[in-house]
Amino acid sequence: MTAPAPPRPARSRRPALVAIAAGLLLFALVIVRVLVGTPMVPLDLALRVIGGEAVPGYSFIVMDHRLPTAVVALLAGTAFGLSGTIFQTLLRNPLASPDVIGVTLGSSAGAVIAMAFFQADGRALFWFALLGGLLTAVLLLVVAGGGGPGAAGAADNRFVLVGIGVAAALGALISYLLTRLSLQSAGDALHWMIGSLSSSTWDRAAVLAGALAVLIPALALLIPRLRILQLGDDTATSLGLSVPRTRVALILVAVILCALTVAVTGPLSFVAFLAGPIAQRLAGRPSFPLAAAVGAVIVLLADIAGQNLFGGTELPAGVITGALGAPFLMWMLTRSPTSGSGR
Template identity: 75%
Template sequence: MTTAPRSRRTGAALAALIALVFAAAAARVLLGTPVVPIDKALAVLMGQQVPGISFIVMDSRLPATVVAILAGTALGLSGTIFQTLLRNPLASPDVIGVTLGASTGAVVAMTVFGATGPALFWAALLGGLATAALILLVAGAGRPGAGAAGAAGAVDNRFVLVGIGVGAALSSLISYLLTRIPTQSAGDVMHWLIGSLSSATWERAAVLALALGVLVPVLAVLVAQLRILQLGDDMATGLGLSVARTRVGLIAVGVALCALTVAVTGPLSFVAFLAGPLARMIAGRPSFPLAAALGAAIVLLADVVGQNAFSGTALPAGVITGALGAPFLLWMLTRTPTSRQGR
C-alpha cells in the first residue's frame, strides 16, 4: 500500500475511533443505576444543579470516564513504544514485567509504608523504572556487540524472555506481601490489583492529564529518532543518532506512562498489549495516534461493559480487558513468529 492511501486509511480509522470514544463516554455517563436522562446530563454539564443527578454525573461517572480515556491513551502509547523499540508484538509492559514492577512498587508502598496519594505515584514510577533497568541489565543490552543487527535482535528477544521471568518473580513477591498484612488491607490491595476505575476522582484525572501533557511532547520528539533506530543500531549510529540515549529516553517515557497509570487505576491487563498490534493491523505500520485512540476506546468500552452488562454486578474494567487480552495473546503467539515484528 502506497503512502497516500495508507495515510487516508489511518486518518479515517482515527476519526472513527475518536467518534467511538465520544459515544462510549456518553454511554458511561448516561447508563447505570439510575439511568441519567440526556437533557438532565446536559443541564449538569452546562453548570446547572440538578438534585441527585449533579453528584452522579460530576463526582462519579464523569471522573471515571475521563480517567478511562487518559489511562487508555497512556497505556496505548506505552505499549507501542516497547513493541516498536524491541521489534516484538509481545513486548508490552504488562507482558514483560514493567507493569508488575510498577504494581510491586505501589503494593510495597501501600503495605509496608502505608503510602497514599503522591507517594503512591512515585513508588509505582520507581518500581517500573527499577524493573526496566533490571531487565535491560540481565538481557545484556549494554554488552559489547549488542549494536550489531543480529545481536540487537537477540537482545530484543532476551528482553522479552527476561521480562517474563522477572514478572513471575514480582508476582510471587506481591503474593507474599498479601499474606503479611491484615485481611481487610489485603482485600483492598487485591481490588486495586484487578484494575478498576471505581476510585477515579478529578484529582487523579489531573495527575494523568499532567503526565500526558509532559510526556507526549517528549515522545513526539523521540518518535522520529525511533524510526531511525528501526533501521538497526549500526545504521542509526552511522546517521549520527545516539542509540543508547534514544533507547533510554524511549524506555523512560514508556515506563513513566505505564507506571503512573498503574498508580491511578491499578494494572489494567493487556490494554498496552492490545492497542499497538491492532493499530498496526489498521495502519500497516506502527501508529502512535491510533494506538492512543484504541487504548482509550478499549478501557472506556471495558468499563461500560463491566458496569452495565452483568445484571446486579459491576465488574472492574481490568476483568474485561483481561478477558479480551488473553485470547488475543494466544492468537498472536500462533499467528506469526515474534522475530518478524517491525522488520
C-alpha cells in the first residue's frame, strides 16, 4: 500500500482561496451597485428587469443606468489592474504604474487635445487617448532607453524617474489647454479628468469588453516571457529571448489597456497603482488575475461609496480612488527602494 500523499501546504492554497473570495466579493458588489441608491431597487424587481420583463419605473434605472455602470466599473478596474501590474512587474518597481510614470496623463492629454481643438467625443476620443498614451510610452522608451538589454535595474529606475518628469510636463500641458477652452468645455474636461462612471453605457462597456477579449489572451501569451525577463536581461538573452521585442510588446499591451479605459472613464487615479501591490500582499506572490479582480473591486467600491455615503452629494469614483491612493503612494515612497513588485 502506498503512503498517502502529503497535504498541500496552506500557502499553496492561498492564491486560489483569495481568488475565490475576490470573485464572490465582485459578484456581491455588482448586486449592491444595482440595488442600492436613490431609489432603492428590490432584488426581485431587479431580477425581473434583467430577465427581460418591463417594470415601470425600474427598467430604465436598472438596465440603462446602474447595470451598465456596474459592468463598466468591473471592466475598467480589470483593465487598470492589469495595466499597472504589467508596468510594475516589467520595471521591477511598485511605483511604476501608469498613474505615476505619465502614461495615464499622456492619454488624458490626448483626450483633452481632442476636446479642445476638434470637439471630439465618442470613438474619436478613444483614438486620441490611445495616441496620447502610445506617444508617451515611445517618449519614455527613447529617453530612458528602456527597450534594450543592459543594466536592467538602472534602466528600470531611469524609466520611472523619466516618467515622473514626463507626467509633470503633461500635467502642465493639460493645465494650459484648459485655459484655452470655453468655460463650459473646460468644465466638461475637468469633470472628465476627475474620472467618473456617470456616462457609462452599454456601448462603452462593449468597447472595454472587446479590448479585454483581445488583450487578455495577448497578455497570457506574453506572461511566460515576462517571467524569463524577470531573471535579468543578460540571462533572458542567453535563453534566446528577444528582450527589446518583449519589453515593447508588454508596454504596448499595458498602454492600450490604460489608454482605452481612460477614454471611457477618465483617469481613475491610482487604481492601476494600487491593484498589483494589494493583490501581491493578499496572495503572497504577484498575480495578474488577482490584480485584475482587485482593480475591479476598487472601482466598484469607489463608485458605490461616492454615490451613497455622502448624503445628497454624489462624488465621482475618481475622487474616492484618489483619496485612497495618495496616502498609499506616500507610504510606498517611504519604503525601501529595493522592494519591487516583480521580485
